[in-house]
Amino acid sequence: MMLVEAHQLSKSFGGLRAVDRVDFSVASGSITGIIGPNGAGKTTFFNLISRALPASSGRILFDGRDVTALAAHQVARLGVARTFQATTLFADATAVDNVLVGYRQRTKSGVLDALLRTGRLTREEGEARAASRDALAFVGLDAFAGRRAQDLTQEQQKRLAIALALVAKPRLLLLDEPSAGINAEQTRGLISLIEEIAAAGVTVLLIEHQMQVVMQLCQRIMVLDYGRKIAQGTPDEIRTDPAVLDAYLGRH
Ligand SMILES: Nc1ncnc2c1ncn2[C@@H]1O[C@H](COP(=O)(O)OP(=O)(O)OP(=O)(O)O)[C@@H](O)[C@H]1O
Ligand SMILES: [Mg+2]
Structure with a gap:
């Protein structure tokens, strides 16, 4: 059972395709991760799911219902909540x-x-x-x-x-880089908290830079690069995916 489904979801800012025809779904009850280099479109993807920004094209389903045209507060009322990359x-x-x-x-x-x-x-x-x-x-x-x-x-x-x-009491919690700016021990506490949130029945979708956090927490991971989904799979699959290694290491 999928709680969120994105179909060919895209967002352009002028000539820049920040999110480019992404197909992705989040299983109910799961902890799912989104990773990718800076500027890959991760936060923009969150903004599309939460309807903070309108999609340029494509569709978003929440619990089987098309929410592509809803306002942010309507999506919030359906049970989508988020945190922001910079704490507000x-x-x-x-x-x-x-x-x-x-x-x-x-x-x-x-x-x-x-x-x-x-x-x-x-x-x-x-x-x-x-x-x-x-x-x-x-x-x-x-x-x-x-x-x-x-x-x-x-x-x-x-x-x-x-x-x-x-x-x-959301059904879906979007966390944008929850471990940014805290130390390793505090991060361990945060990992436990996220596990407790999931155990309480909240589906979690998180953006995370720290690879060990994603690998430890998530059942599935999507990798974005230049707005495109370049890989998806289990932590083990992602760890060894050539396209992912190239996106992270190939450019240095
Ligand atoms: N409101 C906006 N207007 C114009 N361009 C934007 C806007 N929001 C994001 N962008 C651009 O879209 C691209 C994707 O940005 P986004 O913030 O989604 O990346 P990200 O993967 O979250 O990056 P980071 O890891 O640095 O947080 C970037 O090139 C960014 O400059
Ligand atoms: Mg971001």
């Missing part, structure tokens, strides 16, 4: 308030509710606080709920960004 937190706000923002982006109370302070809003406020606490606990930050984001360590900020994505 509200530096001055506490950890729990950051997570609350993630929650509110996906609930239905509008401006009118906020003005009228309806019963629904008050009830949702309680639910939002509880969900945010749960998400913080899941990523191991329950003791830091009241700390400002800017006062957290780099690793804690990474975990917080994941909590923000998890709070809406």
